[in-house]
Amino acid sequence: MKPIAHSPDPDDLVSRLGRWSAGRGPLYLLLAARLRRLVDEGALPPGSLLPPDRRLAKALAVGRTTVVAAYDTLRQEGRLVRRQGSGTRVARAALAPAAAVAGDAPRVTETSNPLFLHLLEAPDDVILLSCAAPAEPPPELAEAYHSLVLPGGDLGYHPAGLGVLREAVAARYAGRGVPTGPGQILVTTGAQQGLSLLARLLLAPGDGVLVEAPTYPGALDLFREAAAVPLPVAVGPDGLDVAEAVRVMERHRPALAYVVARFQNPTGTVLPPLAGRRLVEAANALGVPLVDDEVLADLAFGTAREPLPLSAYGEVIAVGSLSKVVWGGLRIGWVRGPASLIARLARLKALHDLGCDVPSQLVAVRLLGDLGSVRAARLRTLRAGHAHLRGELARLLPSWSCAPATGGQTLWVRLPHGDGVSFAQVALRHGVAVLPGATADALGGSVRHLRLHFLLPPDVLTEAVRRLAAAWAEYAPALGAEPDEEAKAKPGGKPGASLQGITL
Template sequence: MPPHPTLPDAPRWAALLTGWRRNPTAPTLQGRLTSTLQTLISTGQLSPGERLPAERPLAALLGLSRNTVAQALDDLAASGWVTRRVGSGTHVSGSAPRTAPLLTLRTPVSPAHPGPHPIHLTQAGPAELDFTIAVPLLTEPQRQRLREATLDAFQESLYHPLGLPDLRACIAEMYATQGLPTTPEQIIVTSGAQQAISLTATTLLRRGDHALLESPTYFGAIDVFRAAGATLTGVPITPHGVNPDTFMTLARTHAPRLAFLTPTYQNPTGTVLPTHARARLAAFIHDTHLPTIEDDTLTDLSFDPHDHPGSPPPRLSAHAPDAPIINVGSLSKLYWAGLRVGWMRVPHTLTAPLTQAKTLADFGGSQPAQHAALHLLQNLPTLRQERRDAITPARDHLAYLLRTHLPDWTFNTPHGGQFLWVQLPTPTASAYTHHAARHGLRLFPGASMGVDPLPDQYLRLPFTLHPDHIPEAVTRLSRAWAEFTSRGSERLA
């Protein structure tokens, strides 16, 4: 493949410009790119004085001709949005209209421009297949179970800021049964795991504090910690999760105020931290009083029964129940993303500030949703088995088709979770995601999940698509890859 022009922070620009081709404000690609860049400037996602990419690398990222990009940037300059000078590049104008500044979110969102898809999409199946978000599929019996679970949800009109008492007791018993002594007073029910992570970060972090995260890691945690103003340091993920020695060295060097770890079926790599490494980390966290979020949201997504010898080791916090480890869980991955019920198991030393933060946030979550969660969690083994039965064939089918049709893509088949962490033989996977969009695929550059710069060679592919759509998805991946590699840096619109 011909070499590609280098684009600094290509994953960020790939995320910023996601969906730009569907921008309905202009009939031409040049006009759509101009309009999208104007929106990024006016919303504050591009700051005054910030340098835009050079023409050639931006054209390579988006699969456009250099002339199309140059004309779009010239149009922005003519209308005062940017300044362009030979030798110094293109910069956002200090006088350009804008609102309050916004972060460039790593978290994938729905397309900004839900306009028509490219005409050349004639493949069978949905016009667009989304690989950016992993959401479980509900069966009709599961929908009926949800309806039945809310029948008793309308008996009272009280606020429960920390969650329904019965639900808190149920979650506490679940942790205790799994080897982590817990009282109901330690449980705070939240609107999904994301709210639990956000409440913890905003409570414990101040602008300029350091935070320690795995790299790569869950994009929602990266966004929350950045929004809190923290300086992020990444702990590289090895084939067996984080290296305890590396974690401890970085913690001593940077003195973080908060850490974030996913020891079981790590997102996105699927790694599982061994028991001995968990024990060492837990002892260090206990001795240094380092507040640490342990993300439990994928723990129940094992491909083996939980009494199987290959089942996940005990939680990190189980090795040090009194350490400042906040366990975060949710039903979104195990049952349904629309059931926005999560929780955190809070150590006694942190219950007061986190209880206050939750009370200030919303006075309590939806009671019907919490009644449904209570009903479901009372039969946790059934939930696990249903999800295992649904997701294991999908994982195996996707892995088989990728190895058959894209043999130069490499990955390990995980023992749990819901993702394949795929390495592509290219240094410009971000550019491939934009090319794939023209084939009706939404992809997420794996490098966007890096706390520190990662090689731009990875994709995170969830195996939660409808099983009937997996063959079509791989067909589109393969077709887009063949075109991408054949055209190289000379891809034209």
């Protein structure tokens, strides 16, 4: 995560704190421990100005006394300096071994995205409703590995991907009405690496990037790492506001436009075909590279014929993977684009890993040959989870609202009041991690939204909603009030400390 050299936004610091309250003991000690780690790792370099007590307390949904006690603990250790009128700063003496003083610290490009930070935490009693990926691999995956035959006389270094896999992915596009050759396919370590390579190749500091608001937070992380400037366009019930997107492209000529046309992450909307065609034609006419994230495109609940991908309407850079249909642990993705772009991306990828894991690529070839059965089983599970989660939300949290999804794996939930960032902190103390909508919205909107996935077994989803309801019962009456956090704390440091953790 990037070092904070000046006064951080409280919400940004909250995301960096991760699951700080999921341990045992008084909340102020848990908060002090996580802040201490950020200071010692250099994520909060010497001289950093921390948020005022009340602002951080509000963002964390705790009493001000909790933040004051945590700050004072670190002050006594010499890590923080607190002065009337100048705020709370990281002490100059609190210098991590590899760090320098504020302003001279080396650039750090680690993530501050709560979606990824939850994955970096050690296993604990928190149910992760924030990370949407299949938790169980299908039996076909194990069968494919069991029958795997590795090629002989091959170094195994293929930066652009194995030829047989590039051919299989290309054939899949051709079968969907988009003529594609293997030279137009780059195999990547998941779709995230594909987006990362595109950002590195196409973006320079200060470049504009058209993004949906809200959008996939992992993409926003990559664009910020490239020091690009997000140009957000709102997403409505029918997906991206294409008319506004065209105006933004005409006015700013961004270096890149990034969209999720089908089952948009996080809202679940689908861009109508005519709107998609207009977007592609405008981007092509204006010379704006258009990236379509297709990771969720195969997860349609209905039986109607699927619409053509954006690539059918013109020059589009498509990014896909097997992580949502098969399993998140199968790190095989791809980029489809002009052969000249793919060749440049392959040269860039060669700098980093010389090519993806060969056994996984061979397994992917086999799975792509019979993806229909794997996809059908995944969709049955998704449809059942979708119905169950919506039913439990209606039963236990009737004041929350969310439209039914037509595909994908998440619900976009609106709270009746409050904000998702502070509620997520209360939910965490009840054993559930959720993704606040504001973390995905470069417009600064979606404050009252949460993204919840329905990939967990029915009994776990029921337990997750029960905990969310308990968190809401604590949170809603306290809006505008300042609870006495230490009086509320139970032995063990948090309500329900003995419960199995859940992430939605």
